[in-house]
Amino acid sequence: MASLDFVWNNNQSKVTGTFFAKKRRLQGKTAEKTTINFLNSGDKEKVSEKQNFNKIETSTNPSTTRNTEHVKKKWSNDKTQNRDNDAENTNANLAKDKNKKDKRAAATVLKSGQTPTDHVKKKWINDDRTENREDDTENIDRRLVKRKNKKDKLAAAALLKSGQKPAPIQKDKFTHSLFSEKYKMKSISNVPGVSVVEKVFSSNCAFKDLDIHKYIVSNLEKHGFTTLxxxxxxxxxxxxxxxxxxxxxxxxxxxxxxxxxxxxxxxxxxxxxxxxxxxxxxxxxxxxxxxxxxxxxxxxxxxxxxxxxxxxxxxxxxxxxxxxxxxxxxxxxxxxxxxxxxxxxxxxxxxxxxxxxxxxxxxxxxxxxxxxxxxxxxxxxxxxxxxxxxxxPMAMLRGDTSKEVIDENxxxxxxxxxxxxxxxxxxxxxxxxxxxxxxxxxxxxxxxxxxxxALAEDLNINPNHMVIPKTVRQEYIITFVKHRLFTLASILVAKSKENCKILVFMATSQMVDFHYELFSKYLAILPFNRGKLNSGNVVLLDDGLEDSDDDEEVALDAQFFKLHGSMEQNKRKEQFSGFRKAKKGILICTDVAARGIDVPQADHVIQYTGPQTDEDYIHRVGRTGRVDQAGTALIFLTHEEQEYVNHLREHKVFLKERTSSEFSNHLCDLMKEADAERAAVALQNRFQNAVSANGDLYKLACFAYSSWSRFYNSYPAKLRKIFNFQKVNLGHYVTSFAIKDTPSAVARQVKGHVAKFEPKRLNRKLQIHENTEQPTKFKQPQKRKIKSISLTTSEYASGLTFKKKKKN
CATH class of the missing domain: 3.40.50.300 (P-loop containing nucleotide triphosphate hydrolases)
Incomplete structure (x- = not known):
């Protein structure tokens, strides 16, 4: 038998225990006492080994005493190793203290106006670099760049004051992660073809030739409707x-x-x-x-x-x-x-x-x-x-046949x-x-x-062929996923200079909300001092955009509107009517605006996400080029989605290719940069900084990305080979929403926000009809208990109900 008693000392790092081991009865009932120290911060294995060593030492069994020597030796070696570690730590602490003393001494000498000795100065600098090299490398580089830019700026200003022109600054090699992707080869061949079109206007027929009231004809002509x-x-x-x-x-x-x-x-x-x-x-x-x-x-x-x-x-x-x-x-x-x-x-x-x-x-x-x-x-x-x-029946009795019943056959x-x-x-x-x-x-x-x-009788077409108005010029642009956001911004800037109306179709309402907030606040309005100085080719500091946010100007002369099915009716009506009345504007919308909407002078349609059906493509494109007016329809495609162009060719729809470089000069003018890549990076950084700094905008971006992923994963089997969710790079798509986080981090953010939302309660009074496809279980009506009056009333009772008094 053995027992263990602990004695707690004031020192919290040490616990003293007494181990009592009783010998066998043949050798007497004497007990040996051994003290064990348990170090809280020590190694558990060492404590257990020391415990085993004490057990072996106090045991009188001959078979257990053989292992005593090597256990003692191992324990002593561990103590020696700990002493060596303590010595190294002590030397390091002494070296640090000495460095601090040298620094203080040098600072004192500098205060007094003297110069410190060379070896102290050299040692001080070397110690600083060795100690903080990894942490301060980026800060030192930034300071040097700022210092150089400031010197260049002052030198250019001095030259301008004297009437001379500053020398152009040599461009350094510029690289950014946005432009680090390798170019992917295209598999699209330019095959010319003729699209299927139908005749819009009649050749020789007008409203006045119809057998209708003359007042209707005059009113139609008053509003510009003359030819049928x-x-x-x-x-x-x-x-x-x-x-x-x-x-x-x-x-x-x-x-x-x-x-x-x-x-x-x-x-x-x-x-x-x-x-x-x-x-x-x-x-x-x-x-x-x-x-x-x-x-x-x-x-x-x-x-x-x-x-x-x-x-x-x-x-x-x-x-x-x-x-x-x-x-x-x-x-x-x-x-x-x-x-x-x-x-x-x-x-x-x-x-x-x-x-x-x-x-x-x-x-x-x-x-x-x-x-x-x-x-x-x-x-x-x-x-x-x-x-x-x-x-x-009453009318039949009276013989009243005021209403004439006609057989439909x-x-x-x-x-x-x-x-x-x-x-x-x-x-x-x-x-x-x-x-x-x-x-x-x-x-x-x-x-x-x-x-x-409406097609001509002599045209024998396949029902699978799409009929597009001949006045619509159809185009496509292939971009990298990470370039989608600033490419869309550059196209909007270029089209807005033409004083026209633009419709941008997106997949979900969350995408509409995010891009509307981002473009209306951080694209239409930009800092006044951005890019290069108006006076010369002098580059501002990298953080100049952030420092000059107080001085902003309207950089894009176009008003943004949004439209989707989740908006309140008042706002929805206000946005739609405002866009129709505006002389020029940009409407970011879902497919709710793709059917039947007639917007006067809608010159351009941009499909930022691909349609899920061929009918959706027809109706989106049909928002422009209405009633024989010219229009342009542009669709965004990635390198993985470029097969969609061949899919449209099978339906007799032929598109012309556009490149992002055609719109890059407009982005340079907007950001006041001579280089297109610099302008794109500056705008992308502005978007990303805005999303990171603004919590509400970050939340909109996360929900927009999440809704896009659900939409992209729901393409029908007919188009899933082209729009394949398994092949996309989700990290690049996160960048296209101006988010700096990883896709998994965005998913956690969305999951956390969704868990806080309460589901909307449906108003049963407004339920129109029941769902007949899922039969409901028949519930038997509960039987009502009927009390017998004869058993609860007395023959001498008055028949009046007795009211119970309220308890005070």
Whole structure:
């Protein structure tokens, strides 16, 4: 048996313990005592070895005493080694103290005005360099560069004062990590070809040649609409006959007037005149709020008949205001699908039994945005209201047949919208592309319809070919990933000098928010003293940009706007209307602005991220070159994405290559640098410093990068070989968002911020319809317990309920 008692001393680094080991009973009950010192800061192995040594020493077993000598020897060697280490540390401390004394002595001698001895001075300098060489190398280099720049600056200023010209400074070799990548060979061959185009304007047909009211014609000519486009020439006569129509035409070909003119002409011909209590006569369904506002503006502009009321319904607007507007009465209603179905199901004052025309504008976009279920429900509600209105037993008893019921299977050449008694409904679908989904939707909404294609009859084209307006000049630019940000900035600077409007399409709303904040604050506004002095070729200090942030100037004469689906309706409406009214500006947006939006004088379209479908490419490009006006469409591609050019060639779309060097001189003028690489690095450093210094901007950059990675990883299988997330360099893409951190650090930042957000609570009152695809579990109603009155009341009771007194 053995026991161990500890005795704590005042010295915290030492613990003294007493070890008692009892010998065998044959040799008596005497015990030996051994003291062990446990050093807290020592090695655990040494303590355990010493403990084992004491155990072996106090044991009387012969087999254990053999190992005593070598253990003692090892312990003594360890003590010797510790003594040597202590001696070295002591010598180092003495040397440091001596150096300090020498420095103090030298400083004292210098104070008194004498010069220290050479050996003391030499030793002092050598010790300083040896001690702090690694830490102070960068600081010394910076000081030398600043000192040299300052001398050059003073010398140049002196020469200028005397009337002489300073000598040009020799350029040193300039390298930066932004330009350290090796050039990647391109696999694109310049194959000339002719794109598929369609005729926009009719050759010899005008609005005055149509059988419509003269006031409508004069108002159209007043706003510049004189000649009919090809789609208007083919569609308006067919619609005036009241037939169902499926129209396919390119973007910017005037499809809005193709259905607006027949509707207005039919409603103004009703006698007696329409009154507001007659309700809605025509409904126009559009995919986005901006397109609803634009369509409302166009129809109101060409409508000169004051008794015809035009209204619109949009998500994000005040529902009570919309209810009041519907209660007063509206004849032509433009609406988005969700808000329209909401009012149909929940607004009792909204009557749809008189609707005799339904228009689905941008039908392909309606399907892409997931509105198929809403459209089907709207059509079902319209059919249901028509059947309920047809069956009126009291009117049948009275013999009142005020409403004429016409069989839909019978051919009818009259326009149903002209006759309020006609219960037939005309359906019109319009789309820039014809897909399988559009054909299925047309079969559901219309039984017999006429298909109108704006292409010439003699053109036999493949359905896979894209039809792009011939007035659009299509281009592409291939850049390194790290160069994307300042390349986009240089193109915006170059295009803004031409006094035009630019649309920049990006993948996500977070990317739009980040680039809008970055460009509007750190590109449009720059420090006054940047780059080179106006007086000569004298380079400012590297940190001159930071020192002169107080003196800033407007360097880019163009206003920035943004537009995406996550914005509040008031801001969204303000930004869109402001961009339309501006003479020149830059709109950074998502695909919410890619369908049907007509911006006057939109000369340039830039696709900063590649589209996920071919239809998205068509609609993005279609924002420019509208109604036979010239425009330019440029798409950004990396070296890994350059195969997309060949993909477009398969669809008869041919692009012209542009290089970033064509816009570098504009960046040099902006940053006041003679060298393009210096200008690019200066702008990139400004962006990165702004993101690092501004916490909110850094958060926007992290979320923008995270949303881009999710978008890039969600390309369909058709384009995943070109836009392959597995092949991209994420570190370079982080740099393209002006972030200095690694991708994993950015992911941790985003994860930390997302964890703090609470999920939005859905308002069940605004739920339009239940999801029928996932059947809900049937819950049996709980049985209510019924109390027996006979068991709880007395025959002598008064029948009055007794109220319990409240406890004080």
């Amino acid at each position: 486009t090809n789609v208007q020439e083919k569609a308006i006569p067919v619609m005036l006959k009241g037939q169902n129509v499926l129209i396919r035409s390119q973007t910017g070909s005037g499809k809005t007037l193709a259905y607006a003119v027949p509707i207005l002409d039919a409603l103004q011909s009703i006698t007696p005149r329409l009154e507001r209590n007659h309700g809605v006569q025509a409904i126009i369904v559009v995919p986005t709020r901006e397109l609803a506002l634009q369509t409302h503006e166009i129809i109101s502009k060409i409508c000169t008949f004051q008794w015809i009321v035009v209204g619109h319904l949009c998500g994000g607007e005040n529902r009570n205001t919309e209810k009041t507007r519907l209660r007063k009465g509206t004849h032509i209603l433009i609406a988005t699908p969700g808000r329209l179905l909401d009012h149909i199901l929940h607004t009792s004052s909204f009557k749809i039994n008189n609707v005799r025309c339904l228009v689905l504008d941008e039908a392909d976009r309606l399907l892409d945005m997931g509105f198929k279920k809403d459209i089907v429900k709207i059509v079902e509600e319209l059919d249901k209201s028509k059947k309920n209105d047809e069956y009126d 019978e051919p009818d050449t009259s326009y149903c919208l002209r006759d309020p008694k006609n219960m037939k409904r005309q359906n019109v679908l319009l789309s820039a592309t014809l897909t399988k989904g559009i054909a299925e939707l047309a079969e559901f909404t219309m039984k017999d319809h006429i298909y109108i294609d």
